[in-house]
Structures are given as C-alpha cells and as structure tokens.
Amino acid sequence: MADMKEIFDRLNEVFQDVFDDESITVGPKTIAKDIDDWDSLEHIRLIAAVEREFGMRFKMGEVSTMKNVGEMASIVAARATK
Amino acid sequence: MRELEYPFDSELIIQNRRKLRKALINDGSSRIKKNIAVLGGSTTHDIVAALELFLLDQGIEPSFYESEYAQYYQDAMFGNPELDGFRPDIIFIHTSLRNVNVGFPHMNDSKEQVDALVSAQLKYFEGMWDKLREKFNCPIIQNNFEMPFYRLLGNKDAQDYRGRVNFAARLNTGFYAYAESHNDFYINDINYISAAYGLEKWSDPFYWYMYKYCLCLPAVPEFAFNLSNIIKSIFGKNKKALVLDLDNTLWSGVVGDDGVDGIDVGQETSVGQGFYEFQTYLKDHKQLGILLNVASKNDHENAIAGLNHPSGALKPDDFTIIKANWDAKSENIKKIAAELALLPESLVFVDDNPAEREIVRAYVPGVAVPEVNKVEEYIRNIDRGGYFEVTTFSADDASRVEMYRQNIMRAQAQESFTDYNEYLLSLQMHADIKDFEPVYLARITQLTNKSNQFNLTTKRFTESEMEATAADPQYVRLYGRLVDKFGDNGIVSVVIGRQEGELLHMELWLMSCRVLKRDMEQAMLDELVKQASARGVSEIRGYYYPTAKNKMVEKLYETFGFTLVSEDDAGNTVWSLKTAGYENQNKVISVN
Numbered sequence: 001m002a003d004m005k006e007i008f009d010r011l012n013e014v015f016q017d018v019f020d021d022e023s024i025t026v027g028p029k030t031i032a033k034d035i036d037d038w039d040s041l042e043h044i045r046l047i048a049a050v051e052r053e054f055g056m057r058f059k060m061g062e063v064s065t066m067k068n069v070g071e072m073a074s075i076v077a078a079r080a081t082k
Numbered sequence: 083m084r085e086l087e088y089p090f091d092s093e094l095i096i097q098n099r100r101k102l103r104k105a106l107i108n109d110g111s112s113r114i115k116k117n118i119a120v121l122g123g124s125t126t127h128d129i130v131a132a133l134e135l136f137l138l139d140q141g142i143e144p145s146f147y148e149s150e151y152a153q154y155y156q157d158a159m160f161g162n163p164e165l166d167g168f169r170p171d172i173i174f175i176h177t178s179l180r181n182v183n184v185g186f187p188h189m190n191d192s193k194e195q196v197d198a199l200v201s202a203q204l205k206y207f208e209g210m211w212d213k214l215r216e217k218f219n220c221p222i223i224q225n226n227f228e229m230p231f232y233r234l235l236g237n238k239d240a241q242d243y244r245g246r247v248n249f250a251a252r253l254n255t256g257f258y259a260y261a262e263s264h265n266d267f268y269i270n271d272i273n274y275i276s277a278a279y280g281l282e283k284w285s286d287p288f289y290w291y292m293y294k295y296c297l298c299l300p301a302v303p304e305f306a307f308n309l310s311n312i313i314k315s316i317f318g319k320n321k322k323a324l325v326l327d328l329d330n331t332l333w334s335g336v337v338g339d340d341g342v343d344g345i346d347v348g349q350e351t352s353v354g355q356g357f358y359e360f361q362t363y364l365k366d367h368k369q370l371g372i373l374l375n376v377a378s379k380n381d382h383e384n385a386i387a388g389l390n391h392p393s394g395a396l397k398p399d400d401f402t403i404i405k406a407n408w409d410a411k412s413e414n415i416k417k418i419a420a421e422l423a424l425l426p427e428s429l430v431f432v433d434d435n436p437a438e439r440e441i442v443r444a445y446v447p448g449v450a451v452p453e454v455n456k457v458e459e460y461i462r463n464i465d466r467g468g469y470f471e472v473t474t475f476s477a478d479d480a481s482r483v484e485m486y487r488q489n490i491m492r493a494q495a496q497e498s499f500t501d502y503n504e505y506l507l508s509l510q511m512h513a514d515i516k517d518f519e520p521v522y523l524a525r526i527t528q529l530t531n532k533s534n535q536f537n538l539t540t541k542r543f544t545e546s547e548m549e550a551t552a553a554d555p556q557y558v559r560l561y562g563r564l565v566d567k568f569g570d571n572g573i574v575s576v577v578i579g580r581q582e583g584e585l586l587h588m589e590l591w592l593m594s595c596r597v598l599k600r601d602m603e604q605a606m607l608d609e610l611v612k613q614a615s616a617r618g619v620s621e622i623r624g625y626y627y628p629t630a631k632n633k634m635v636e637k638l639y640e641t642f643g644f645t646l647v648s649e650d651d652a653g654n655t656v657w658s659l660k661t662a663g664y665e666n667q668n669k670v671i672s673v674n
Contacts, residue, residue, distance in 0.1 A: 014097065017097045017098050018097055018099075018100075019100070020098075020100030020101045020104065041127045041128075044127075044128065044292075044293050044299060045096055045097070045099070045128065045299075048093065048096055048097075048299045048300060049093070049096065049097040052093040052097065052300075057288075060288060060291060060292055
C-alpha cells in the first residue's frame, strides 16, 4: 500500500473537490474547524468521497471519533485497497 | 451536462457537487423558477443537494423548503409559518419503510388485525395528502415503500399476511389507489429504483445508524435523478420524439454493404434478438405519442429495404420522417425538428457511433444523446434516462403519431395548390371553440405546460390550478379543436382572459405549432371577441412576454389589429383591441 505522503496527496485532492477550494492543504493536524464549510453534513459527503478514492469503508465508530486528518490517514493506510 | 446524464458516476457527483453546481449556475442558460417543499421522514440534505443539480440540468431553477429532521407529518398537518409562506409549486414527501408507525404485523395477529393495520397506516398518509392538497393546491410527489432488507419468514414473507414484504406491498397498492383517483398526485417509485440499484446496497443500514439516511449515500444521485424526471415531466420538459440511426443501431450490420440478407435482426441469432427487442421497445413508444424518425447515412432505398427486413419489428410506416442521405446528421436532425415543428431540445438522438454522437452534441445543442454502445445496453440506457417520463397521459398522446402522419399528407396536398387560400379551403376545416369542459382539462393543462413557441405569456398551470381557473367566473376560457378532411388534430389552442369590468386581460394565448398557418388563431380571436362582447367587455388587452423561444408571436397582436399600448426595456409589450366594430378574420374554418 501507498506511503503516507501519497495518501495525503490524494486526501488533499478529495478535500479540494468536496469543498471546491483549491487552496486547501491538509496535514496530520488538520481539524474540521480549519476548513470553512466542514460541518457535520459535509462530513458525510467527505467520508463517502474518501471511501471511494481509496476503495475502503470506515467503521461506524470511526466516522464520528476521528480527531484529525492524521487519524483519518492512518485508518486509510491500514485499509486502502487502491 | 455530461456528468449528470444517465448512466452517471454517482460517487463523482457527490464528491464534486459544489463544482458541478457552480458550472450549471454559470452556464448562462435560462431556467424556470420553482419552489419545491421537501417534507422528510428521514435525512434529506444530500437528496436536496443532488436534486438541485439534476433540476438545474433540466432547465429548472429550484428553491427549496426542507422540513426539520423527520418533521414531514407535523409540517403537513399542523402547519408551519415558513412552509405556509413558501408557496410550494411541488411538495415531495420523502418517507420509507422506516416511517411505518402503526407497527408491523405480529405472528399472533389475525388477518383482520393486519387488515386494520394496513388501513390505519393508509389513513395516516391519506389524511396528510388531503390536507396538503386542500392547503397548497399543488402537485404532490410521494415515495412508495422499498422492500424490507431482511425477511423474518424467508420466502413466505412475500405471501403470508404477517410478512413485512407482504405488508409493504399492500401499503404500496393502497398508495397507487390514491394516485389513481387523485389528480396531481405522483408516486416516486423507490421500490423499483432500489431493486434496480440493488436492495442490499440501497438499504445498507450503516447510513441509517450513522446519519438517518433511509438509503445509502452513493444511491442518492440515482434517487434524485429519478425524482427529477417526475418534476421535469410535470413542468412540460419531456422529450417528444426519437431520431434513430439505422446500421448497428436498429440492426446488426451495414445494409448498404451487406445487403438486406446480410443484416441481422430477428430470432435467428442472439445478436439479432437483441436488435429485435430494441425495435419492439422503440415501437412501443408510439403508444405514448412519441414520434419515431430516422437520420441515417445511407441511400434512401437501402434504408427502406433494411426497415422492410422480414424479421424486424419496425416497418417504414412506423416512422414519421425518414432522412436517409449523405448529409451531416446534425443537419438532418435540424431539418427533422423543423418539419415536426419541434425544438431540437425535444429530440432524443440514438446512434451507436460515438463520433456521430459527439458531432450532434456539438452542433445541435439541446438534443439528448444517450450513450448506447452495445445492443444489450440500448434499452436500459434510454429507459433509465427518463426522457419520456409519463405523468399525464391524454387521448391526444395516444393519437399523436397518427396526427403527425396526417400532417405529412397535408404537406403533400399543399404542393398541388398554387394558391394557399385554396389549399386551406380544400382542407374543409371545422373547429370547436368553446369554454373548458372537464373531459379536456388534462389535455388543456398538458398543452399549456409544453407549448413554448406559439405562447404569448408562457404561463404554466398545474392541474389543480387549471381546475380552479375553469371554475372561476371572472375568466373567459376557450379551447380550440381543429378537424379537417385528413383527420382530427385534437385540442390545439388555449386562450384564457381575466375580466375586470369592461377590460379583458389575456393571461394565456397559445397554440400548438402543428396547426401553424391554418388561420386557427384568427378563428380563436373571432370567438373570443364574440364571447367577450357578450359579457360586456369593450377592450381586450393582450400581453407578450418574450422568452428564448416565443419570438414567432412577437407581432401576433399587431397582425390581429391590436394597437401597442406600452413596451418596457425587456421587450414586454401590452396591446389593446376595442371590441366595438370588430369584423371576423377567419374565412376558411367553420366554427362550432
């Protein structure tokens, strides 16, 4: 599976699409408050888009407990199929 | 927009929603504005977001009212100032099996107890629909029920009165009975769409537990697209005709090279069966009043020979216009549209050749061009595209194909006359021009909502609004029906004026383009003046509101002899005609 740098690059593209903002750059410490439109409703769309990009599914508990993009990336790294 | 045409990538639509929305809003196209109230029994956020994209793509700019989470029933029954002030044009009720609230049958229940459950649940919904109809007088779209995602009784769940599959099917039957007996009430068939999508994926409970979505998020675009098809059909944006390629679209092979014996359609081979079923699918569209036409690069004789293939389902007579020549297809399509008096955006072009599809997309904007690459995909991709979604079906729809055939005979007859007036007289035209009659209201409403070109105000009416207008004494209403020696054209013109003392304001004046240049508009005016005068009207005020499509009637009131009263910067004009001393203008149609 891909290294962390590649995962963050791909996550970054997903974030830019979902929030339609090419100035977004995410890192391990990025949290919802750092991105203007990242509310609970957009979170649903973001999760679906990340799942699609990496061919994986988050577990129910994870969706609401991930603290930052770093935690998201670790889950992706462990489970990504593409 | 290609991203939103079936078959689309649902997940890409979800991911790129903002970008797609921005592109649609900035594409410079003109759209009708509609208020849509979404009354949800579960989360509706992404449903509204996806619905907005599909409606924008179909020429409708929606504003939404979205009820608070699962407050559909409260909003409907007990009122809500925000909803009341919203004045919806459409109400959509988003419920699912998760909203069954009388309880599901129990194994100890008797048949009578389950009957009572079914009727209690139906009463709950019917009471809500009745209330909404009375209060808002607008079309209602209601989800039916998807099938349950587990079956306690296994296969017996379908047949046993205590099974949930059986219960859901009975509720659906009750919904359909209401839809059958009430105008302007439409079922969003999620039972079908969830099956087509795959019920297991559709009902993935992850999305219910996590977000209270009654369907999985990736299915939301399919759901919203299906719903948008009903809405666009209600607002008269259905397609009206198919334009078909021949070689490798209606049969396998190239008739010009392989000869009639060398092309394949029929029961002999699997490929031939595929094309045969596609031909029967197309032929069935004639029952809906959809016109079949051909645009093919072929010699005309070869095209006709191919269509006469003994094992084919379609014959040359099934087509309204056949253009088989070596001109660009884009040009042939434009000619077909002109000869049918339809706009290109009313056409669906079907061609297996991706290069031809691209050319038509580029040179005839507005034509729908579904992706058809393999014969086994043809039916699905056209059917699921929802181009001909039926919301109302009138007697005129059933006979439309025949009417267009008669029109072509009229055009041929016209060629034998040098004097146009003599030709008109030879048609032996007779018109019924009368006040609305209940039996014609569906057709009057339908014609009102789909006429774009010969339409002075482009005012649209739902069936409920048309019923209200038909019952209101302040209106002068006329429908016009034209018959000639070639056949019955059906109802082709609608005129509505609102009387205010001695003034009559023309709120609607429209005519079907299939009777252009027959002096039918003059016959309508004569009858209008006669009826208006009898009601004490001394002056008729005509209004013309320009749109992208109705330039042909810009000067209609002037040709009628009205005088211009005013014109604003947007080109809206007001016209006046005194009824005193009016002389009849129609000399070729006998009336009533």
